[in-house]
Amino acid sequence: MNRPIQVKPADSEGRGDRKLFVGMLGKQLSDTDVKKMFEPFGSIEECTVLRGPDGASKGCAFVKYQSNAEAQAAISTLHGSRTLPGASSSLVVKFADTEKERGIRRMQQVASQLGVISPMSLHLGAYNAYTQALVQQQALVAQSAYLSPVATVAAVQMQQLAALNPNSIIATPITSITPSSGTSTPPTIAATPVPALPPPIAINSYPQVAAPPNGHSASETLYTNGVHPYQGEDTTYPAAYGLVGQPFPHQPTLVAQQPQQLQQLQQREGPEGCNIFIYHLPQEFTDSEMLQMFLPFGNVISAKVFVDRATNQSKCFGFVSFDNPASAQAAIQSMNGFQIGMKRLKVQLKRPKDANRPY
């Protein structure tokens, strides 16, 4: 009997698997559609298309057969066999994650949402750069009476980002916004006066600026005012920088506990008028850096730098969403025209999705 078995036993043993993960399904396929597709290979015990909270298909599914052999057969025949309409590549059929793998996936997901695995981490080796940033930061704080709190915080953050990133082209913004320097350097902050912004926002956000270089900075900055997704180590730094007031008006409760909860905080657009478009970002800016830049203006729902999928390079523009229009306006007022290196940021409201284009 010569049967061509191409799958190594090791692949299927020890997993006890009859359950498949199916990817690259068209998003319009239903459970039934998928079931029909997989029925020829065996008896299906369970077939579920994964859907988001809104009920939209995620374009993948779980299919559980009665036996491993059936599952195996489906893999052999269907995997990569065709590209379904609406899918970006060919059908994926493989064994679903085991418990253990799921655990790992969870951890990774949480880690990435907390910004622990961030390109920024790669630059954090230079501790002296960090301390240097603190010194400069304190100097800035001393001068902050000359600037609106928001502009100051934004500036400090820019400075810190620059300092933490040795290769950064962000070299100049700070020196040029010190009104007391007495030199003739013209301010490069374009919109220094920030109209009518409640200082508490800046104060609430302030401790984030002084985040220790332990890779947690993004975790601290994500969704600050109200949701503070990490605890510990956070008891000293507000005082360390002479801050007064209550850093967190309501008790920070959510810590990295329920992954589901974190998931719900994932990038979303805000309501109309709450989303801003940022152009001329430095090439090396990541989500978390952009997030930090805009934290002073309010509750940031999401911050996304647009990345070329093929090259993984930033396209130098991105989006930040706030939970209210006033924050978005404040961000525009303060940050539009903000000079970074040779370029100035362009910050404006995001175009509505279904933009009725005037011709």
Added chain:
DNA sequence: GTTGAGCGTT
């Protein structure tokens, strides 16, 4: 060079 994709693991 200009406006929120995406390979998705219950």
